[in-house]
Amino acid sequence: MMRWMALTGLACLAMPVLAQDRAPAPPRAAKKPFQVTSPNGAREDEYYWLRDDSRKNPEMLAYLNAENAYADARLAPLKPLQAMLYQETVAHIKQDDSSVPYRKNGYWYSSRYVTGADYPLIERRRGTATAPAELMFDEPAMARGKGFFALSDWAVSPDNRMVAWAEDMVGRRQYVLKVKDLATGAIHADTIANAEPNVLWADDNRTLIYVAKDPTTLRGYRVMAHVLGTAVGDDRLLYEEKDDTFQMAIRRTTDDRYICISVESTVSDEQRCAPAVRPTVFTVIAPREREFRYDADHLGNRWIIRTNRNAKNYKLVTWADADIASGARGWRDLVPASDRVFIEGFKPFNGFVAIEQREGGNRMVRLLTDAGRSVPVRADEPAYRMGLSTNEEPDTPWVRYTYGSLVTPTTTFEVNARTGERRTLKVMPVPGYDPAHYVTERLWAPARDGTRIPVSLVYRKGVKRDGTAPLFQYAYGSYGISTDPSVDPGRIGMLDRGVVYAIAHIRGGQEMGRGWYDDGHLLHKKNSFTDFIDVTRYLVAQNYAAPGRVAAMGGSAGGLLMGGVANMAPQDYKAIVAQVPFVDVVTTMLDASIPLTTFEYDEWGNPANKRYYDYMLRYSPYDNVAAKAYPALYVGTGLWDSQVQYYEPAKWVARLRERKTDANPLLFRVNMEAGHGGKSGRFERLRQNAEWQAFILSQLGVAGA
Template identity: 75%
Template sequence: MRRTLLAGVALAVATGAGAQEAPVAAKKPFAVKAPAGVRNDEYYWLRDDTRKNPEMLAYLQAENAYADAKLASLKPLEETLFKETVSHIKQDDSSVPYLKNGYWYQTRFDTGANYPIVERRKGDRDAPAHVMFDQPEMAKGHSFFALSDWAVSPDNRMVAYAEDVVGRRQYTVKVKDLSTGKLLADTITNAEPNVVWANDNRTILYVAKDPTTLRGYKVMAHTLGTPVAQDRMLYEEKDDTFQMGIGRTSDDRFVCVVVQSTVSDEQRCAPAATPAALQTLAPRKRDLRYQADHMDGRWIMRTNLRAKNYTLMTVADGAAKQGTAAWQDLTPASDAVFIEGFKPFKGYVAIDQREGGNRMIRLLDAAGKSLPVKADEPAYRMALDVNEEPASDWVRYTYGSLVTPTTTYEVNARTGERRVLKVAPVPGYDPANYVTERVWASARDGTKVPVSVVYRKDVKRDGTAPLFQYAYGSYGNSMDPAVDPGRIGLLDRGVVYALAHIRGGQEMGRQWYDDGHLLNKKNSFTDFIDVTRYLVAQKYAAKDRVAAMGGSAGGLLMGAVANMAPEDYKVIVAQVPFVDVVTTMLDASIPLTTFEYDEWGNPAQKQYYDYMLSYSPYDQVAAKNYPAMYVGTGLWDSQVQYYEPAKWVAKLRDKKTDSNPLLFRVNMEAGHGGKSGRFERYRQNAEWGAFVLQQLGVVE
């Protein structure tokens, strides 16, 4: 074996039968300055916003080559896992059609296709289908493709849509004539995936992105057939801690601009017929959050006004200008029930809520009577589905668990009758072979943390089984149980799967989130560790056969756990991990930074700087033993920039004292979500899945 230095990067070159050694990144002193202190970042040079630096690219390519070499012996298992996953997917599947404005809309996959076809039928579900988007054809010639939003004009003649062919979430908005299938000349670049039509069928509203930070900051109005340079600005958000979106109300009467931060909302609306003069429903105020919809001559708001876990309030059109003073309660505030969302219909409201860690549905009629939709399992999730006909008595929703495949139902709001519209097909899978449980693990401060668990019925609770534990725990995003075709292969090999609902999400209400962010963030990490120790103590798994996984902010979780309790994990998978917390949050030019001061804290303030530094995975890497690790990223990621995990891996290689494998897979043609296409994701998952099984001692 000989080692060479290429463009400042130490690379190992295999000779003879020797195994390739890990790349060693060059160290270059760089001072990261902050009001509260200065840190030396020897790997800061790996950041290149152009993604063209030969030295940086050489290092990433060397990491990929090293991963290839280390994983070569696992290729047969990887291929087996991939084929097993695909065998559990109905390849020619289609969605349940839904009705909107006289047309039935549906997506369907052809066998072997990575992308779906979107089609519609006029008037009747059995009418001839008209293809709106042939995505397999649209994706040809692109290494990445995403059709992320589309909207049909009120007269049903045109469709505006947003596509991304890079993976950096800088979307291009295009318009197609549905009668001819031809694209119009109108093309809008660097936009959010969010398009809305005005009633004139000629005006498209969209959100323009800041070219540097990629923050959506302007609502623009484009008139078909005119130059984009002449588009009118309807609203500009100058506070860079807010992000925005646009939409139409459920009754289609209004177009609304929704501006949101972690702790404050503001909604401006105008008639869809003349979307020019936007009127504010309630001015922004710190710690006031609300989202409003319109139906039956009134506004309905989901809000935290005098209700920490949110409530529904309402105000008649004539009193809307009075702001929150005129809002009246539609539902009472509750310490036990967290309102996740709602959908107004004519004469009633469907409410999406959480209680006891589960997500459920209830229907509220005009007289204030509630009709809860029941479930039969201890750990499950319901969610409102597509409901585009507000005059209907039927509410469509989905149900699923770690054992039950996603099932689409509709329930009658008047009678409570339920009808199954579709059970998601999972070929070769029998739910009767598995069992799901909801257990409550004790955290070190006495808090009970809900955990959803699934395993094969023939797995013994004797403390010998391998465990795969997953969590997220940030932004108030709750993780709900569902059947995953890619997980079945793990379960069938005797792996116990646990979904830890740690603090930082909102599974247990708003306080659950408050107790897991800002200066309470470490609760997320210790919850995860304590769940692991609980499951081992309860003999769900062997202490030396535990795998952990998280992505994005869940990757931060993995980095923190690796530093805090490396001895509790045999192997860790960290996908697109947010691991360089302090440096990233000091840089307002990086996408998402300014949005997130109320999530992580602003390190310009010493108390947050010190706290973030105390858990930031990159800063806390030390000379000690670490578990086996698989780290993944995308070169074009706009959410967590590739250089965060690149720097982290480089520092781990330099500091760690063990001989456990550390693999870094860099997707050179993808962003935050990895490669596009339904099968590509499973192929990537099969790679780390094979690695995990090897480390857990699960052999073929």
């Protein structure tokens, strides 16, 4: 779990602007003295009172409701534009779309939407992809009448008779696990609360393996075994992780022979596995060490392991079943380390391994046969993303993968590892969209320290590179998560109005390898902020955008980026969107009771250490709000957010209102029935997006349709 969340050259025409003289007065939160203490000093936090873990404090709720009412009033003139953007986005979506079916254990699984539905139907077909459909989950019916609904992980029993699933009806990511008989549709009485959305069956078709959460920190810390028909209180503990800087997950190996428990921190991994036929005694693949990371999979008579041992950009090693007692000493290189290529993932097949890797900022796929022949899967654009798709059965020469770019809709292919033949399985339908009308580029912007930052760019043909266009720039840049380009139906309306869209692949991700991440976290975190600013200035200097017509967006840890950029270079941005922003870095990282805090000491630093405390204090957005002019700001949060608690952006907005010296709009949208990802349901999300898009377009002076 992490704090993370993603036009033609027309003349500028008059359109509704947020009129300051007609707007109501913004809400003002009360200031109440409070000292945040730490081993390295105390800080005044006059808005700390806005934190209420019960989410029932009437004064706090009144303030959030007042912010929503203020946002409604200020955004009222933009309602027609918002409605237009929403309708345009919906028009670019095939509403009755379905996924590409995949085969597992004799059944073909797929999902499909019915026109107008917010949620999909999940189905399976026995034997062939054209057999009569069996409805597994009717999500529209399951979500009916609920303010929030999310069906996450689900697993079918080995005998194909039952399905277990995880659902969340609050948005807090405290999932409830349930079980259904697929033949009769009957729901079992067995219900497991406060679990991770991660569930597996043992081979006996009666035992569920799941991860229980700590009720306070929401950390998954215990792997439990539940036998159907027994009391949850009698569930057997299989493993408990005592170190609160680690999180965990469970999965089966590719050949289904083993159930594995993986625990990970930012800098360390440990994996233990047991036979799925009797998952009671788990064997550690390799004991944890600091700065030692790995993940292992099994097929045939060997393990394949991705590891950073003596390989900063990772390598693949093999380990025969007979060598299990030798530990990591018995690992033998399969794909050696490279300074140029970063290995991001892999999937074993009988006779070959499919490898996901990064090179030159792009994610790509290559196939490595057991005979040692390496074949890259081709790409035809300068900036793209390629990744392995669902490949559930390893006894096939066909590998499924997806390809896309900022111009090319996501396409699912399969390629034959023996013959090289490639087949198109599906192109994501985007009604009313023609890729030929758009241009994508890969640029390299110089950062202030000389580093070249990759930038993925898209705009509509006809937009002149004369320094007059509006620019919308996005980035994330944390946890080693890379931001890959793709076609977004919700972005097309902006492109068609002349907006240039850019992804800044800043340090903190892993687009350029592990070193790219190392240079963008802990005591190098400020590189993420300055990279983003330097990309903006480069694009303006190269006449891709007008200096007064730049907007920026980031969410979660990308919201931290937005807060930092707003403090460091407010003059470079006309408007900023910060969704569920992690902006109160020091106070949050001082409190181990807050979900995610202990996991992330190696991402941001532990402020109990003065060196990290001082460094974080210098960039924490909340702590650096000053009496100066800020860009127009749209800030979003969810009351039930478990990743970035609602009170972080609430406090930030309150302090900005008190201190900023400009008359630019500052809007705070609080989803009172949602968590980190906002409201559930595909159309609800589109409506939310249309609101901030209308805000951005109005601030950039972009014409209506």
